[in-house]
Amino acid sequence: MINPFAEKQVRSGVVSYGLSSYGYDLRVADEFKIFTNVNSSLIDPKNFDEKSFVTLQSECAIIPPNSFALARSVEYFKIPRDVLTVCVGKSTYARCGIIVNVTPFEPEWEGFVTLEISNTSPLPAKVYANEGMCQILFFQSDEMCETSYKDKKGKYQAQTGIVLPRL
Numbered sequence: 001m002i003n004p005f006a007e008k009q010v011r012s013g014v015v016s017y018g019l020s021s022y023g024y025d026l027r028v029a030d031e032f033k034i035f036t037n038v039n040s041s042l043i044d045p046k047n048f049d050e051k052s053f054v055t056l057q058s059e060c061a062i063i064p065p066n067s068f069a070l071a072r073s074v075e076y077f078k079i080p081r082d083v084l085t086v087c088v089g090k091s092t093y094a095r096c097g098i099i100v101n102v103t104p105f106e107p108e109w110e111g112f113v114t115l116e117i118s119n120t121s122p123l124p125a126k127v128y129a130n131e132g133m134c135q136i137l138f139f140q141s142d143e144m145c146e147t148s149y150k151d152k153k154g155k156y157q158a159q160t161g162i163v164l165p166r167l
Contacts, residue, residue: 001077001078001079001080002024002075002076002077002078003075003076003078004074004075005019005075006018006019007019009025014128014130014131014132015090015092015093015128015131015132015133016090016092016131016132017131017132017133018132020135022137023135023136023137023138024075024135024136024138025090025132025133025134025135025136026073026074026075026113026132026133026134026135026136027073027074027075027129027130027131027132027133028071028072028073028074028115028117028127028128028129028130028131028132028133029071029072029073029074029112029129029130030057030058030059030129030130031055031056031057031071031072031161031162032055032056032057032058032061032069032070032071032127032162033053033054033055033056033069033070033071033162034053034054034056034061034062034063034064034067034068034069035052035053035067035068035069036052036053036054036064038054039051039052045165045167046167048164048165050164053069053070058129059128059129059130060126060127060128060129061126061127061129062124062125062126063098063117063119063124063125063126063127064119064124065119065121065122065123065124065125066119066120066121066122067118067119068116068117068118068119069117069119069127070114070115070116070117070162070164071114071115071117071127071133071162072112072113072114072115072161072162073112073113073115073133074130075112075113076110076111076112077105077109077110077111077112077113077136078110079105079106079107079108079109079110079149080107080108080140081107081108081144081145081148082107082140082141082143082144082145083107083138083139083140083141084104084105084106084107084138084139084141085104085105085136085137085138085139086104086136086137086139087100087101087102087103087104087113087134087135087136087137088100088134088135088137089134089135090132090133090134090135092132093127093133096121096125097119097120097121097123097125098117098118098119098120098121098125098127099117099118099120100115100116100117100118100133100134101116101118102114102115102116102134105136106148106149106154107141107144107145107148107149108145108148108149108150108151109148109149109150109154109156109157110150110157110158111156111157111158111159111160112159112160112161114156114159114162114163115133115134117133155167
């Protein structure tokens with residue numbers, strides 16, 4: 001279901017990641033898309049302009065004050081047909097004003113996770129690649145879902161890299 005899988009929580013000198021008490025702390029990869037206003041672009045989910053951000057590959061990313069970045073997980077997920085996930089931020093980052101939003105992983109969704117990272121603070125914020133970013137909580141149903149993400153041929157199925165908004 002998770003590859004690569006850290007079967008215990010790694011904590012020494014890093015923002016923790018791996019298997020936790022009731023979930024899994026995923027890592028953020030070293031690929032980031034940091035939003036910028038340099039080109040005065042408009043954010044439009046129906047017509048997304050790639051000039052809205054700067055692409056960066058680095059061991060850390062600096063997210064400007066009151067700004068936003070996209071990233072991807074190190075881990076690739078394959079969700080079973082009877083499981084749904086919810087993502088919550090990690091307290092280490094939340095206490096710095098960094099909020100992570102990820103929509104639920106629906107039954108039979110698979111792919112690298114595109115992470116939405118907001119810096120709500122008035123200061124620049126650093127995010128560390130290959131360290132924990134958020135915790136995934138897994139909810140297993142008593143029965144299989146009627147229609148899975150795979151069945152409906154979801155637009156973000158088997159995504160790789162950082163995937164921008166799609167219609």
